Amino acid sequence: MNDDLLQQQLARLEAGEQFESVLNGLPAExxxxxxxxxxxxxxxxxxxxxxxxxxxRQRLLSAQKGEKTMSDSSRSSRRRIFGGLSLAGAVGLLLVCVFVALGAGVLLFREGADDGLVKDPDEVMANSPLADPFASTLDAPDPQTALLQGSRGQVEIQVVGGIWESAAAGEMIASGGRLRTGPLSSATLALYDGCLVTLGSDTEVLIAQLDARRDGPRVIEIVQVSGETFHVVAQSTHLASVYEVFTPSGSGRVQGTVFAVTVSANQESSFSVVEGAVAVTAAGETVVATAGETTSLHSGEPPLPPASAFSGEGTVTQIGEFWIIGGQAMLVDPATLIVGDPQVGDWAAFAGRILPGGVRVADQITLIHFSVVDTFSFNGTVETISDTSWVVSGLTLSIVPETVIDAEIEVGDQVEVSGTIAEGNVFLAGEIHLLDETAGLAFNFAGVVEAIGPDEWVVSDIAVAITAETVIDPDIVTGDVVQVSGQILPEGIWRAEAITRVAESGTFDFAGVVISTNPWNVSGVPFGVDAGTQIDDGIQTGNRVRVRGVVLPTGEWLAESILQYDQGQRHAIHFTARVETIDPWLIGGTLVTVDNHTQILGEIAVGDLVSVRGNLLPGGEVVANKIILVAADSTCTLTVGTVAAFDGQTLSLLDGQTIVLPPELVLDVDLAVNDTIVIETCPDDDGLPIITGLTLLEEGDQVTTDTSGSGDQGQVVICHIPSGDLSRARTLSVAASAVDSHLAHGDLLGPCP
Amino acid sequence: MIDIVDHDTVERARRGDSQALGRLYDENHAALYRYLWARLQDRKLAEDLTGDVFLRMLEALPRYRPSDVPFRAWLYRIARNLLVDHYRKAGIRQAVPLQETSAGLPTAGAPEPLVERILTVERMHQALACLDGALQEVVSLRFLAGLSLRETAATLGKTQAAVKALQHRGLAALRLAFSEGLMNDE
Incomplete structure (x- = not known):
C-alpha cells in the first residue's frame, strides 16, 4: 500500500464524494x-x-482600528503579551523589527558592507536565514515597561531585588531591571516609543531609567556593563528627550539614530554610528560621531576623535600585531575582540576604525570559515583496512592516531570520508563514518541549552528528543553550551544519542531534507550561507543534504558546506586544492580526469585554488564533473615589517631583512626608524619577484594630522595621485620636508575630496 | 471548508477594511479553534489562543505574501508557533478529563449508545494524544482543521510527499492505538 493511493481516496472524500462510494473496492487496509x-x-x-x-471578534476589529488591547492569553498570564498594537504602529514597528533582527550584530559586524552602512532591509530579509514571516512582533504595553521581543539562547532577567531568572520572548522589564545574555545568545528589547535595543552574546545591561513616552520628552538611560548592544532609536520631536547609554568608560547620548556600543573585557568601550549622530562624553569632554564613524573610550580619558569605520571579510593571510584579511592590513591591539581564533588561511570578518593618518585598527575579528584549502570528502566502499592506511574505493587514505573512525567498520562497508590533502599529496583521513541509511539522518551540532525536560530538550531553538539510551553529561544546566549528536528520524524528530558539555564554540553538522533554498532551511533548521559556502549544484527542495557550518556569536547558523547526502552508488568526491598542472590536470597531487562532460567554471591557471566535484571510479580514478575556480593564484604577497634603517634605497627591517628598493618605485612617504610598513611583492614578466608597492602603516612616533594641510608638528596632509590617476588618489600624511617633491609630481595639498 | 481563500479579502483586510477582517475571522475561527482544542484539550485555553492567533495575524498581515504560502497555511503556522510557545512555557500537557472530550456530544438519545459514543470519542482523543509530534500535527491539520495536503505541507514546511507519508503513518498509528485502547477496555 502506498501513500499516494491513500491520498487519492482522501482527496475523493474531501471533494464531497460519498463515503461508501470511496470505500467501494478498496483494499481492507x-x-x-x-x-x-x-x-x-x-x-x-x-x-x-x-x-x-x-x-x-470585537477585540480583533478594535485592534485593527488602532485601539490598544491586550491579548486573550495575556489576561490569563500577565507576563505574556501577544500583539494588540495598532495596525499603523505595527507596520512601522515591523519595519524596524526586520531591520534590527537582521541588522544587529550581523550587518554591523559581519555582513561587512565596505561603507559600514546598513543594507536595504528587504534585500537582507530576502537572503537571510532569519527571514521568518512568523517571527515574534510584540510591543511594550506602556512607557515604563520594555518588552523582551525576541530571544535566542540563554537570556536572563533580574528585577530589582530579585535573582537572575531565565527569560523568554514576551516577558517584560522596568526601570532598575537587568538583562543579560550568555554565549551564542541574543535578545531584543522593544520600548513603548518604538526604540529597540538588541543585545549580542555575553552582554549585560541595566535599565537605569525608562520612560519611553511618545507624547512628551522621553528619558531612557541604559547602563551597559559588558558585551555589545545595537540601538535603533526612534526620532523624538521633544528637545528635552534623553536616550543615553552609559559604559564603564563614558556615555553616548542621541536624539534619533542607529548605533552600536561595545564594552570589552578590559572595560574599554566604543560607539559605532550607523545612522544619525551620537554625542559621546568621557572625562568631561564630548565628541560627536556621525554615520560611518566610531569612537573609542579608554577608562579615565576623553573619547578619541571619531574615526571612519571599516569592515569586511576575506581570507586571513597574516596574524600577529598586524593582521591582513582580504588584503586589508589592520592593527590588532589588546582591545580588539577576536572571536573563534582565526588562523592564516581561514575566512574571517573584521570591523574597525581608520585613525587619522590612515592606520586601520581592528575592533573585532570573527572567524567565519576554517580554511577550505586542501580538503576533501567523499563516500565510498572500504576495500582494505590496516593500522596506518585504508583503501576506500581505490583511494589510499593515510590513517593517523587522531583520525576519527566509527567503530565496527568492516571491509565492504559504505563510508563517508573527509580530511585534508597533506604535503606529498597524501590523503590524510580526518574522519571516517559508517553510512547507515536505515538509522535515519545523522546530526551533530553545538548550541546553548534553553530548556531541559524529561522527554525533550531545546538546544539553540532545536527541540531534541531524549530517550533512555541518550547519553548525557552530568550536571548540564540551562545556559550550558553543549554538543548534541543523534539521528533525525523519518517523522522529523531529532533524537539525541549524546549530549556533552563543550567549551564555548559553535559548530554544526547534520543531514536532512531541504525544505527551502532561499532562505535555506533543512529539516526545519534555518541557516545562512555566504560567498564562501560550498554548495553542491542542483540541490532542490526535497533533496537530502549534509550541512556543516559554524554557529556565529549571535547564535545564527552559517553553513560552510551543503553537500548532496546520498549520491547513490556513484561515489562522489569533492575536494579543494591548488592546480599543479593543466592537461593533464593535477590538482592537489591528484590526477583528475577531464572529459567532454566536465564543466570548467572560470579561467583557471596553474596555481589557482579550485574546487573539484566528480566521481570516484573503482581503482581510485577521479573523474571531474566540475572544476570551479575558488580563488585565482595570488602571487603577490604582502609583508609587514618595522624599519630599522633606511638610506633612501636600501631598507633594513627589524627582523633582519634587507631590501633594495627598485629605482622605479616612487615612495609616497618619508620612512623613518620604527615606522611600520607594508611591502607588496609581485612577480614580473619573467616570474621574478619585484617590489611593487610600499605603504606606511604606522609611524614609529605618534602621528599628528593637520587636515588644513599646514602641519604644526612636521606632518602635512596631502592628496597623493599616483601617475596622475585620480581614481587611485588617497590621503597621506607626510613630513613637511617632502611636500615639495610630492607637489612636483602632481599631488595636491590637503585631503583628497 | 474553503480551500482557496479569497485573496481580495486578505488584501482588503491588510489595507484596514474591517469588514474583510471580520470575514477572515468568521471563515476561519471555528476550524482554528477545533485544531487548537484538539492539540490543547482545554476549552478556555483554546478560546484564548484562537483570539491570539487572529491578533498575531493582524500584526503580520502587512508582511503576508500570497505568492509564498497559502493564506490558511500561513494562519496555521501562526497557530502552530503559538502552540509551540505554549508547550514550552507550560511543559507537558495535562491529562484529558472525560467531560472535556464529551462536551460537544448531543445529550439526547438512548443512554447506552450515548455512553458508548462518549467512550469512543474519548478513545479517539487519547489515541490522537498518543501520536508522536509530527504525526499528530499532520493528522490534526489534515483531518481536524481540514487543511489540504498542500496547505498542510506549507504550514509545516514539509514537502507534500513527506506529508503524504506522515498522514499515512499517522492514520495507521491512530488506528492501532485506537484498537489497542478498545482491547484494553475489554
Whole structure:
C-alpha cells in the first residue's frame, strides 16, 4: 500500500464524494485508514463560548482600528503579551523589527558592507536565514515597561531585588531591571516609543531609567556593563528627550539614530554610528560621531576623535600585531575582540576604525570559515583496512592516531570520508563514518541549552528528543553550551544519542531534507550561507543534504558546506586544492580526469585554488564533473615589517631583512626608524619577484594630522595621485620636508575630496 | 471548508477594511479553534489562543505574501508557533478529563449508545494524544482543521510527499492505538 493511493481516496472524500462510494473496492487496509480519517473529521469537540467569540471578534476589529488591547492569553498570564498594537504602529514597528533582527550584530559586524552602512532591509530579509514571516512582533504595553521581543539562547532577567531568572520572548522589564545574555545568545528589547535595543552574546545591561513616552520628552538611560548592544532609536520631536547609554568608560547620548556600543573585557568601550549622530562624553569632554564613524573610550580619558569605520571579510593571510584579511592590513591591539581564533588561511570578518593618518585598527575579528584549502570528502566502499592506511574505493587514505573512525567498520562497508590533502599529496583521513541509511539522518551540532525536560530538550531553538539510551553529561544546566549528536528520524524528530558539555564554540553538522533554498532551511533548521559556502549544484527542495557550518556569536547558523547526502552508488568526491598542472590536470597531487562532460567554471591557471566535484571510479580514478575556480593564484604577497634603517634605497627591517628598493618605485612617504610598513611583492614578466608597492602603516612616533594641510608638528596632509590617476588618489600624511617633491609630481595639498 | 481563500479579502483586510477582517475571522475561527482544542484539550485555553492567533495575524498581515504560502497555511503556522510557545512555557500537557472530550456530544438519545459514543470519542482523543509530534500535527491539520495536503505541507514546511507519508503513518498509528485502547477496555 502506498501513500499516494491513500491520498487519492482522501482527496475523493474531501471533494464531497460519498463515503461508501470511496470505500467501494478498496483494499481492507486502505479502507480502514479512510474510515479513521472520516471518523477524525467528524470527531466532536466542545464548542467555544459564544460570548467569548463575540468579544474576540470585537477585540480583533478594535485592534485593527488602532485601539490598544491586550491579548486573550495575556489576561490569563500577565507576563505574556501577544500583539494588540495598532495596525499603523505595527507596520512601522515591523519595519524596524526586520531591520534590527537582521541588522544587529550581523550587518554591523559581519555582513561587512565596505561603507559600514546598513543594507536595504528587504534585500537582507530576502537572503537571510532569519527571514521568518512568523517571527515574534510584540510591543511594550506602556512607557515604563520594555518588552523582551525576541530571544535566542540563554537570556536572563533580574528585577530589582530579585535573582537572575531565565527569560523568554514576551516577558517584560522596568526601570532598575537587568538583562543579560550568555554565549551564542541574543535578545531584543522593544520600548513603548518604538526604540529597540538588541543585545549580542555575553552582554549585560541595566535599565537605569525608562520612560519611553511618545507624547512628551522621553528619558531612557541604559547602563551597559559588558558585551555589545545595537540601538535603533526612534526620532523624538521633544528637545528635552534623553536616550543615553552609559559604559564603564563614558556615555553616548542621541536624539534619533542607529548605533552600536561595545564594552570589552578590559572595560574599554566604543560607539559605532550607523545612522544619525551620537554625542559621546568621557572625562568631561564630548565628541560627536556621525554615520560611518566610531569612537573609542579608554577608562579615565576623553573619547578619541571619531574615526571612519571599516569592515569586511576575506581570507586571513597574516596574524600577529598586524593582521591582513582580504588584503586589508589592520592593527590588532589588546582591545580588539577576536572571536573563534582565526588562523592564516581561514575566512574571517573584521570591523574597525581608520585613525587619522590612515592606520586601520581592528575592533573585532570573527572567524567565519576554517580554511577550505586542501580538503576533501567523499563516500565510498572500504576495500582494505590496516593500522596506518585504508583503501576506500581505490583511494589510499593515510590513517593517523587522531583520525576519527566509527567503530565496527568492516571491509565492504559504505563510508563517508573527509580530511585534508597533506604535503606529498597524501590523503590524510580526518574522519571516517559508517553510512547507515536505515538509522535515519545523522546530526551533530553545538548550541546553548534553553530548556531541559524529561522527554525533550531545546538546544539553540532545536527541540531534541531524549530517550533512555541518550547519553548525557552530568550536571548540564540551562545556559550550558553543549554538543548534541543523534539521528533525525523519518517523522522529523531529532533524537539525541549524546549530549556533552563543550567549551564555548559553535559548530554544526547534520543531514536532512531541504525544505527551502532561499532562505535555506533543512529539516526545519534555518541557516545562512555566504560567498564562501560550498554548495553542491542542483540541490532542490526535497533533496537530502549534509550541512556543516559554524554557529556565529549571535547564535545564527552559517553553513560552510551543503553537500548532496546520498549520491547513490556513484561515489562522489569533492575536494579543494591548488592546480599543479593543466592537461593533464593535477590538482592537489591528484590526477583528475577531464572529459567532454566536465564543466570548467572560470579561467583557471596553474596555481589557482579550485574546487573539484566528480566521481570516484573503482581503482581510485577521479573523474571531474566540475572544476570551479575558488580563488585565482595570488602571487603577490604582502609583508609587514618595522624599519630599522633606511638610506633612501636600501631598507633594513627589524627582523633582519634587507631590501633594495627598485629605482622605479616612487615612495609616497618619508620612512623613518620604527615606522611600520607594508611591502607588496609581485612577480614580473619573467616570474621574478619585484617590489611593487610600499605603504606606511604606522609611524614609529605618534602621528599628528593637520587636515588644513599646514602641519604644526612636521606632518602635512596631502592628496597623493599616483601617475596622475585620480581614481587611485588617497590621503597621506607626510613630513613637511617632502611636500615639495610630492607637489612636483602632481599631488595636491590637503585631503583628497 | 474553503480551500482557496479569497485573496481580495486578505488584501482588503491588510489595507484596514474591517469588514474583510471580520470575514477572515468568521471563515476561519471555528476550524482554528477545533485544531487548537484538539492539540490543547482545554476549552478556555483554546478560546484564548484562537483570539491570539487572529491578533498575531493582524500584526503580520502587512508582511503576508500570497505568492509564498497559502493564506490558511500561513494562519496555521501562526497557530502552530503559538502552540509551540505554549508547550514550552507550560511543559507537558495535562491529562484529558472525560467531560472535556464529551462536551460537544448531543445529550439526547438512548443512554447506552450515548455512553458508548462518549467512550469512543474519548478513545479517539487519547489515541490522537498518543501520536508522536509530527504525526499528530499532520493528522490534526489534515483531518481536524481540514487543511489540504498542500496547505498542510506549507504550514509545516514539509514537502507534500513527506506529508503524504506522515498522514499515512499517522492514520495507521491512530488506528492501532485506537484498537489497542478498545482491547484494553475489554
Amino acid at each position: 486502505v479502507a480502514e485508514l479512510v474510515r479513521t480519517a472520516a471518523a477524525l473529521r467528524d470527531l466532536p469537540h466542545p464548542p467555544p463560548a459564544a460570548a467569548a467569540l463575540a468579544r474576540q
